[in-house]
Amino acid sequence: MFNNLLGNLGKAQEKMKEIKDRLETIEVTGEVENVKVIANGNKVIKNIIINDAMMSASQKEELEELLVVAINRSLKNAENVYDAEMKSMAKELMPSMPGMF
Numbered sequence: 001m002f003n004n005l006l007g008n009l010g011k012a013q014e015k016m017k018e019i020k021d022r023l024e025t026i027e028v029t030g031e032v033e034n035v036k037v038i039a040n041g042n043k044v045i046k047n048i049i050i051n052d053a054m055m056s057a058s059q060k061e062e063l064e065e066l067l068v069v070a071i072n073r074s075l076k077n078a079e080n081v082y083d084a085e086m087k088s089m090a091k092e093l094m095p096s097m098p099g100m101f
Contacts, residue, residue, distance in 0.1 A: 037071075045071045 023041030030037045034051035048064045048071075055063070 043075055045075070 020042060026041035027046070028039050028041065030039075034054050036049040037045060038047040038049070039045050045068050048067045050060050050064055052060065054060065
C-alpha cells in the first residue's frame, strides 16, 4: 500500500512538471488604456508595453524593464508567503508525519 502511494505521488509530481512546462508556453495579456502586460501561465510577467505617446523612448524602455522586474519580485514574494502558510497548515493538519513538510 505504501509503495503504491509513493508510486502515485511520483506520477503526480511528473504530471505537475508537465503542466508547469506547458503553462510556461501559454501567453496571456491584460490591457488598460496605454499599457499592456504580457504574462505566461505560470504567473510570470514576460513584458510590459507602454504606448510611445506616454513618454520619451528611453524613459519608456527603462520603465518597462523596471516594472517587469519589480512585479515579478512581488509575485515571487507572494508565492513564498503562500508556500509558507500552506506548509504551516499542512503541519497542523498532519502532525504525525514529521519531516514531511
